Amino acid sequence: MPVAKEVLEIAEKIRNMEIRGAGKIARFAAYALQIQAESSKAPTVDEFWKEMKKAARILYETRPTAVSLPNALRYVMHRGKVAYASGADLDQLKFIVINAAKEFIYNSERAIERIGEIGAKRIEDGDVIMTHCHSKAAISVMRTAFEQGKDIRVIVTETRPKWQGKLTAKELASYGIPVIYVVDSAARHYMKMTDKVVMGADSITVNGAVINKIGTALIALTAKEHRIWTMIAAETYKFHPETMLGQLVEIEMRDPHEVIPEEELKTWPENIEVWNPAFDVTPPEYIDVIITERGIIPPSAAIDILKEEFGWALKYTEPWED
Structure with missing residues (x-):
């Protein structure tokens, strides 16, 4: 085979x-x-x-x-x-x-184009937007708003340790959008000049919690503290059907050498462990809306998307396992 x-x-x-x-x-x-x-x-x-x-x-x-x-x-x-x-x-x-x-x-x-069209309606002229990591759906929202003639600026966090923020900053800049690139730990410092937060998602659970790049939850929490809207842009295929059956989402732990170069880590004391989780979980209460190609929904409506899109999947074993 x-x-x-x-x-x-x-x-x-x-x-x-x-x-x-x-x-x-x-x-x-x-x-x-x-x-x-x-x-x-x-x-x-x-x-x-x-x-x-x-x-x-x-x-x-x-x-x-x-x-x-x-x-x-x-x-x-x-x-x-x-x-x-x-x-x-x-x-x-x-x-x-x-x-x-x-x-x-x-x-x-x-779906990415449609999310841009829908999400751009929630962006206002003059908005300063903060984003994290590299999400095509989130970028689509910001790009569409800018192409509609809205004067926006985007604060992009670096997103260590893989620096996906660099990809986002360069892509947004290539469309002519003014970008401010900051270190991850500066997110709270610059939240006071932010009007909206727009981020993507890797997975969305049945209760509307969002699994996304590590650091997402801290930004959403800071936005909540400042009473700033947090919007998640995500295609419906990012909703996690198995969470309807109680399965927990596994958080991927990646190589510590992504954080500390291998040669440098060899010189560190043996009793220092380097942990490198790739994702974190943002509770639904820190999220105002989720923008999908089907429309804008509150996190509490995630279960409706899951039932409609993936209800059939719960009746079968995985197609590659039987």
Whole structure:
């Protein structure tokens, strides 16, 4: 059951964060399944489906926190599973899997545009916005508002230890948006000049809690203290279906060498541990609204999105496990 070389390369890039950002990870995961289906030389339907499940399993195991990845895999593999169980022939099954992958990628890209259109309505002329990490959905809100002629400035936090804030600052600046780049610990200091906070999400739970890059919760808490709106921009495939069944979201712990270079860490005392959580959890009471491609909802409405989008997923084992 060979897995295509390109699929293994994509999986490795997701694992080591060459491919990062929940939406980008999801699109690449779907694209990897498309590549597997297109390149498969399996002679039978059964062998083809085994190859697809193996590829999906490899992709699934790369990053445990960003639910966009398994949701992308579910979108493609569930449709393939239904076709496989219904007796589709090899060509039909390949077509369904490839088409589902392309459909997911298109819908994901369109969702970002739609979130920008909806979210920009909540941005006012003259607003100073604070953002954290690198979120295509959050950037879409700010870019759309700016392109509508609204005079905005954006405070971008550096987002250590991987410095995703640099990506955000450069991207916003490329659109002509004035940017102020600050260290993470300066967020509270500059909150007093901030009008709104706009951030993305890696996962959203059934109660509306947001899992996003480490530091998000502190910024949301500071905004709450200053009575400043915190808006989360997130596609519906970032809502976490398993949290409806009580599953807790695993917070990914990454290599300590991302925080302290390996050579430097060798000289440190042995009784110093370096912990490097990639994400934190922002309670729903610190969030004012969540902007999705379906519209703006309060955190308490997360369960409605989950039931509508992923209710079917709770009735089955994962398509790559059975």
